[in-house]
Amino acid sequence: MTEPAYVAVDWGTSSFRLWLVDRAGQVLAERRSGEGMLAAAKTGFAAVLQSHLAAVEAPSHLPVLVCGMAGARNGWVEAGYVDTPAPLAAILKQAARVPGETRDIRILPGIAQRDASAPDVMRGEETQLLGALGLDGASDALVCMPGTHSKWVRVTDGTVVRFSTFMTGELFSVVSRETILSLAVANAEDAEDIASFKAAVKSAYEAPAFAANLLFTARSRQLLFGGTPAAARETLSGTLIGAELAAGLSGALPAAGVTLIASGRLATLYRHAFDALSVTVQPIDADEAVRRGLSMAAAAIWTK
């Protein structure tokens, strides 16, 4: 086994992932847990990190590079922002060092859009963008990064020009659990209904103003025509994603289509959504992208 060169950490709001990496960028060990920012803010960031470093037997001199919400104001150490227009290369140069630690631990900054009419922030996605597009980026990319708070990002010549956050994932969660629609989707289990999903994507894409009405049809349809809980759930999901796509695709579409950075179930779901609208996507795995971004940053910081 080769020697570890550094530790990479993707520390989100509700998830923690750690990789022990060698000089060539190969992963030697991996850890995943639910100890995201919200949990770590209670138990202590240093303690959470130390427990995982011990589990992978990381030598005490090994440096650690972190991206994500650990760098937020309510996180471990505030890592600031690079302002738009934000060259991806600038991210590498503004890592904040965690004080009071003998080990060299740094947190990458986020990106801020200080536009009073469209203020926005990201933390973690900038590192995915770096890993997915590289330092020079594409000449012109429209990037969709689905999630609790989906990001749509315009990257031109390696620079984040503009981006927008959509609360799609979080809206789906509260609408399906906390509103009257919870009755319609109850016991949907894991059953899928791709046809209902695609139909809802199209409807909301074509008439996004009606999103709050289309959501309600998930219940009215069941009352008047019957229908499965799975169909109702896919209607909610498709409506919210369709409205997001109507906004995200409202600008000029690059020749290569949309760069979709996602993993697992979300990647599949969004590919169905883009397919329903006949939009070409370039899929990139989000897990790989963030690891690659952290590797690029670690190499730039510690391998001078």
Add this chain to the structure above:
Amino acid sequence: MTEPAYVAVDWGTSSFRLWLVDRAGQVLAERRSGEGMLAAAKTGFAAVLQSHLAAVEAPSHLPVLVCGMAGARNGWVEAGYVDTPAPLAAILKQAARVPGETRDIRILPGIAQRDASAPDVMRGEETQLLGALGLDGASDALVCMPGTHSKWVRVTDGTVVRFSTFMTGELFSVVSRETILSLAVANAEDAEDIASFKAAVKSAYEAPAFAANLLFTARSRQLLFGGTPAAARETLSGTLIGAELAAGLSGALPAAGVTLIASGRLATLYRHAFDALSVTVQPIDADEAVRRGLSMAAAAIWTK
């Protein structure tokens, strides 16, 4: 004091209102409580009604007319629906009698739109429409009825032609309490910020696809520029209402503008919203409308 002629009840999902009314339609006594359908389904509809009838000393022969969710499938007695196109006069003819009661108790039906591409239902609003527009209705009215589940209704020559439900009120409730935006609106108390509200209405009206993004700016703006919890709350409220108005106003606007049936704070809020878009409204008090609708129905049923 004149003799009571009947009892009128507006029995919603979460509220119960009862009026003791004389032959001339004058209110002799009133009761209001939180024993809506959800509460009454547990304690028993008959018991709830009886306790309020006793409180106003209603004679045992006095008939009772009910509208609203008490007539839903999960309510007291399912009162069915009049299907669109639904003449308001048809509502009077399809009241369902509650079985097993010595007193004559009837529940008015709702209205159903059995259109597979736009299924929808209402219960209670049809009685408000009856009271607000009368049996013949206006020749052409576009009616906005704000609430937990706002209704937009097209009424032509006394007939409900088409309607749409928007989950605006319920979305505001869960978004401001259960998502990350709860941090932005915390401790907003009752402070108002009409300028922020109107700005959000306009933004969402102009770009409704961006609603899920505009909601998030309530938080981003606070992070990057500061701002009060009240401003954030009005941004959420204005965004959701602005998107609703974009849909509701997407058809032809009658010469008289929009008929706004609402009471209290919601009436004020929606008048600000329409004002931000320079749309004329004809305001009608919702409480009075439902009482008048129940009176018209009671007169038709029991005063042959």
